[in-house]
Amino acid sequence: MKVGLFIPCYIDQFYPQVGIATLRLLQRLNVDVTFPMEQTCCGQPMANSGFQKLAAGCDRNFIRNFADCDAVVGPSGSCVLHLKEHLHDEQHPTEAAHLRNNVYELCEFLTDVLKVEQLPPVRFPYRVGLHTSCHGQRGLGLSSASELMKPKFSKPEQLLNMVDGLELISLAHPDECCGFGGTFCVFEEALSAKMGKDRVADHLRHGAEVITGGDMSCLMQLEGTLRRQRSNVRVMHIAEILTADA
Amino acid sequence: METTVRTTHHAEAAAAFLRDEENVDWHNETLWFVRSKRDKAATLLPEWEDLREQASRIKNHALSRLDDYLVELEKNAQQNGITVHWASDAEEHNRIVLDIMRQHNATQVVKSKSMLTEECHLNPYLIKHGIDVVDTDLGERIVQLRNEPPSHIVLPAIHLKKKHIGDLFHQHLGTDAGATDPQYLTEAARIHLRQKFLLADVAITGVNFAVAETGGFVVCTNEGNADLGAHLAKVHIASMGIEKVIPKGEHLGVFLRLLARSATGQTTTTYSSHFRRPAPGQTMHLILVDNGRTRQLASPDFRNSLKCIRCGACMNTCPVYRRSGGHSYHTAIAGPIGSILAPNIDMKQYADLPFASTLCGSCTNVCPVKIDIHQQLYKWRQVLGEAGAVEPAKKVGMTGMDVLFSRPSLYRFAGRAGRRLMKLFPSLANNGKLNPWAIHRDMPKPPAQSFRDWYAEQEKK
Numbered sequence: 001m002k003v004g005l006f007i008p009c010y011i012d013q014f015y016p017q018v019g020i021a022t023l024r025l026l027q028r029l030n031v032d033v034t035f036p037m038e039q040t041c042c043g044q045p046m047a048n049s050g051f052q053k054l055a056a057g058c059d060r061n062f063i064r065n066f067a068d069c070d071a072v073v074g075p076s077g078s079c080v081l082h083l084k085e086h087l088h089d090e091q092h093p094t095e096a097a098h099l100r101n102n103v104y105e106l107c108e109f110l111t112d113v114l115k116v117e118q119l120p121p122v123r124f125p126y127r128v129g130l131h132t133s134c135h136g137q138r139g140l141g142l143s144s145a146s147e148l149m150k151p152k153f154s155k156p157e158q159l160l161n162m163v164d165g166l167e168l169i170s171l172a173h174p175d176e177c178c179g180f181g182g183t184f185c186v187f188e189e190a191l192s193a194k195m196g197k198d199r200v201a202d203h204l205r206h207g208a209e210v211i212t213g214g215d216m217s218c219l220m221q222l223e224g225t226l227r228r229q230r231s232n233v234r235v236m237h238i239a240e241i242l243t244a245d246a
Numbered sequence: 247m248e249t250t251v252r253t254t255h256h257a258e259a260a261a262a263f264l265r266d267e268e269n270v271d272w273h274n275e276t277l278w279f280v281r282s283k284r285d286k287a288a289t290l291l292p293e294w295e296d297l298r299e300q301a302s303r304i305k306n307h308a309l310s311r312l313d314d315y316l317v318e319l320e321k322n323a324q325q326n327g328i329t330v331h332w333a334s335d336a337e338e339h340n341r342i343v344l345d346i347m348r349q350h351n352a353t354q355v356v357k358s359k360s361m362l363t364e365e366c367h368l369n370p371y372l373i374k375h376g377i378d379v380v381d382t383d384l385g386e387r388i389v390q391l392r393n394e395p396p397s398h399i400v401l402p403a404i405h406l407k408k409k410h411i412g413d414l415f416h417q418h419l420g421t422d423a424g425a426t427d428p429q430y431l432t433e434a435a436r437i438h439l440r441q442k443f444l445l446a447d448v449a450i451t452g453v454n455f456a457v458a459e460t461g462g463f464v465v466c467t468n469e470g471n472a473d474l475g476a477h478l479a480k481v482h483i484a485s486m487g488i489e490k491v492i493p494k495g496e497h498l499g500v501f502l503r504l505l506a507r508s509a510t511g512q513t514t515t516t517y518s519s520h521f522r523r524p525a526p527g528q529t530m531h532l533i534l535v536d537n538g539r540t541r542q543l544a545s546p547d548f549r550n551s552l553k554c555i556r557c558g559a560c561m562n563t564c565p566v567y568r569r570s571g572g573h574s575y576h577t578a579i580a581g582p583i584g585s586i587l588a589p590n591i592d593m594k595q596y597a598d599l600p601f602a603s604t605l606c607g608s609c610t611n612v613c614p615v616k617i618d619i620h621q622q623l624y625k626w627r628q629v630l631g632e633a634g635a636v637e638p639a640k641k642v643g644m645t646g647m648d649v650l651f652s653r654p655s656l657y658r659f660a661g662r663a664g665r666r667l668m669k670l671f672p673s674l675a676n677n678g679k680l681n682p683w684a685i686h687r688d689m690p691k692p693p694a695q696s697f698r699d700w701y702a703e704q705e706k707k
Contacts, residue, residue: 009651012697013661014690019697035701038654041647048605048624050631051644057652134606146285147563147611149294173278177565181604186682187254188602190261193686194270194569195604224687 003033004069006103008079009041011216018216021239022075022106028120028243029110033073036065042074044082048182052086059089059096067095071113072103075239077136077215078182080105084140105140106239107214111155118162124244125165129208130156131199131222132175133215142214146175156214156238163241169206176202180221196225203233210234212241254637256602260570273405274568280401281562283511284612291503300500302616305553308492309543315458315491316534322461323532326523331533336366339535343368343450343483344375346531350481352377352447356439358465358472359383360452361399361556362485362535364578365591368450379450380442382471384435391418397572399579400509400558405571439471449475453486454518454555455501456532459494462522463532466505466515473519483531484521488539489552501555504614508557542590547625551586553615560609560619566602575599582609586622589630597635600626658698665692 003026007019026033039062043055062083066072074080083103089096110116132154136142143154160166179185179195186192200222203211211226213219216237223235264270288294308315320330333339339362347355355372357363357379369390372379381390385402389395391414396402403411408426415421421434451472456463463484465472476482492501506512524530542548561567561581572580577588577596585599600623609619630636650657668675669692678685695703 007697009657009661013665014693016693016695016697016700020700023701035698037698037702040654040657041651043648043651046644046647048627049640049644050601050627050636051641051648052628053632054641054644054648055651057648061652061654134604134608138607138611145608145611147608149288149291175608177604177606177608179565179604181606184601184604188257188260188566189682189685190264191257191566191570192604194264194267195565196687198274198569220690221687223690224683227688228686 001032001070002068003031004066004072005033005035006039006042006066006072006074006079007035008074008076008216010220011076014220015216015237018075018237018239021237021243022073025106025110025239025243026073029114029116031114034069036069039065042079042082043086044079045183047082047086048184056089059087060092062087063089063092063095063099066099067092069099070102071109072099073106073109074103075106075214075216075237077105077133077140077142078217080108081135081139105136105142105214107136107142107155107159108140111158116159116162119159119242121164122162122242122244123164124241126209127167127169127207128160128241129169129171129203129206129211130154130160131178131203131211131213131215131218132156133213133218134175134177136214137175143175159238159242160212163244166241169203169208171202171206173202178218178221180218182217185221192221193225196221200225200229200231204231208233210236210241212236212238214238255576255598256570256574257598259574259576260566260602263571263574264569269407270569270571272407273571276404277562277568280510281559281612284508284559284562285511287507287511287513291507297500297504298614298616301504301555301614302553304492304497304500305615309489309549309552312488312491312543315493316488318458319456319461319491320534322458324461326461328461328523328530328532331531333533333535333537335537336535339366339485339533339537340368340371342531342533343485344372344377346481346483347372347377347448350447350529352481354442354446355379355448355450356382356442356446356471356475356479357386357450358452358467358475359386359402360450360485361396361579362452362487363450364395365537366485366535368485380439380446382439382442382475383467383469384432384471387435387439388414395573395578397580398558398561399556399581405573443474443478446475446479448481448483449479450483450485451476453484453490453532454505455498456486456491457493457495457498458491460522462495462520463490464498464502464518464520466502466518468510468512468516470517473517476519476521477525480527481529481531482521482524483533485533485535488534488536489543489554505555505557508559508612508614538591542587545590547629548586548590548622550617551583551619551622553617554583554587555615557614559612559614563608563612564603565606565608566604570602575602582619582623583617586619586626589626593630593633593635597630600624600630658696661696665696668692
């Protein structure tokens with residue numbers, strides 16, 4: 001199975017270490033992974049701002065890059081959900097459909113496709129708060145949502161539980177939105193900032209030393225908030241923890 | 247006159263509300279408390295998700311044959327002795343109410359909670375025509391005395407604290423200055439409202455469910471104020487949006503179990519009153535109001551929103567609503583569901599609302615009738631974008647982004663240049679005037695190289 005590594009634009013530019021960790025994790029699990037060099041963005045910023053149709057060029061570029069992959073994996077639930085729901089190209093409908101059906105968020109890929117039950121040994125002896133991203137949780141179904149009266153589960157937790165020494169903390173609001181929301185964070189700045197602050201406070205109150213999650217955009221929001229508060233609580237993408245060698 | 251396109255209204259109102267952070271925290275926690283009560287109530291029913299599914303299907307079915315069920319409702323209601331009126335819009339609705347008032351030489355109205363009459367701006371209309379209209383739901387009476395609209399469809403005065411109510415009642419009802427005891431204040435409101443009930447010529451109520459099969463309708467309240475009004479006044483006018491019709495009486499069992507649990511976490515509302523025919527000596531009117539609903543019905547993308555039973559669960563769970571308050575939505579029905587309904591009434595005036603969401607999806611999950619709320623908000627954004635109801639600057643920005651992202655070499659160049667710029671002038675990136683992100687949050691530190699650059703290096707090795 002040929003797996004295309006999708007590193008969303010903002011991870012590429014600001015968080016290369018997340019891309020590196022994702023790549024290493026997949027390689028350690030013996031996945032045949034390639035990184036198409038001409039990839040850019042999933043198109044979500046345009047679409048969420050009401051201009052999904054303006055993202056045509058972006059969509060086409062994505063398809064051009066990944067059409068020959070059996071599966072695409074990306075370390076960002078939000079971008080992956082956007083692709084799953086909206087990737088579209090009138091000239092290449094078959095390729096677009098293939099990619100929509102075969103694009104995976106990293107944790108989802110590990111638990112559902114690779115069915116990982118054990119990771120190459122990693123040790124991370126810290127108290128960790130898991131931020132479940134809304135798009136990952138409710139959109140991709142990576143974990144159960146507190147609103148639904150259905151059995152509880154969590155794919156990211158399942159993976160974090162395979163890490164030696166890691167202690168997952170519990171939160172008062174296990175699945176409250178962090179307030180990032182794509183362009184929402186800029187157009188509704190005051191509200192978005194307050195949501196970030198509240199989200200961070202829940203983790204701090206429960207003694208998190210590290211905050212993690214599968215969506216770097218949420219984590220960017222939480223990190224930006226923590227840094228402004230001069231907090232030394234660290235923010236790490238789940239791929240970084242799953243490849244941590246302490 | 248062309249309305250100016252302004253998609254920032256909610257953001258500005260929210261920013262103003264957020265200035266009093268302590269109050270925001272209190273508002274947020276109060277609504278979260280209601281959401282938690284809803285969770286507990288839902289947990290106690292093993293069939294909760296089945297109930298939601300049933301409710302959704304009944305509503306889907308009712309909407310698919312809305313015309314038939316409305317005609318059936320009309321016929322059966324008329325047979326029961328109810329006068330049925332049809333109103334195509336808010337103005338017609340208000341005129342019908344006024345006409346009925348005039349026929350009876352009525353000047354005093356008591357009104358129990360009805361978001362439809364809020365939507366139609368009935369109160370100001372009646373007042374303008376010399377009618378004394380009094381809202382009898384306690385929360386509604388409070389906001390009426392403050393001369394402001396309800397901020398929540400179930401909890402109209404949830405944005406106010408005991409102190410506000412004490413000051414308000416001192417001013418209007420003559421209670422002791424500085425009094426904040428809920429029992430004392432409620433008693434004062436009770437005495438005040440009793441007088442209004444006794445004097446009223448006409449009682450107006452909303453309708454939670456109208457049953458086509460029986461021609462009757464159900465009004466749910468926790469204070470019994472609808473019953474007091476409707477039983478004391480000579481004339482009862484019930485106003486309903488046409489989407490409130492359900493086929494059969496047996497369906498009520500599904501909705502009444504879901505409504506109160508979703509709204510407040512109660513097992514059922516204190517009063518679920520069934521009105522079927524006027525009492526001897528009384529007249530009963532039922533007004534069926536369209537006001538844009540058939541337009542919504544005709545739109546496959548937004549039809550689903552007509553399933554709404556107005557429980558307010560989406561507001562209580564919404565992290566945006568909880569922190570921005572109902573008035574920031576500047577429409578009768580605030581919150582996630584209101585943000586779908588309002589642009590259907592006026593696309594330009596409410597173009598901001600579908601953007602007042604992070605699309606987190608919690609609203610969709612709590613909705614007792616399974617409205618895909620966050621998906622519809624996303625769809626509205628596309629409709630507004632294409633209709634030119636979004637600020638031109640936003641469109642220019644987004645076009646620019648597509649140009650950038652469809653040309654990988656340009657993207658690489660811009661990325662490199664941007665990171666270098668951030669490194670050389672960090673104060674520029676962290677300047678809140680140029681970059682709204684940086685007002686309350688730090689920008690990430692630009693790394694030396696992008697993932698792509700790192701990967702290219704590895705390939706060479």
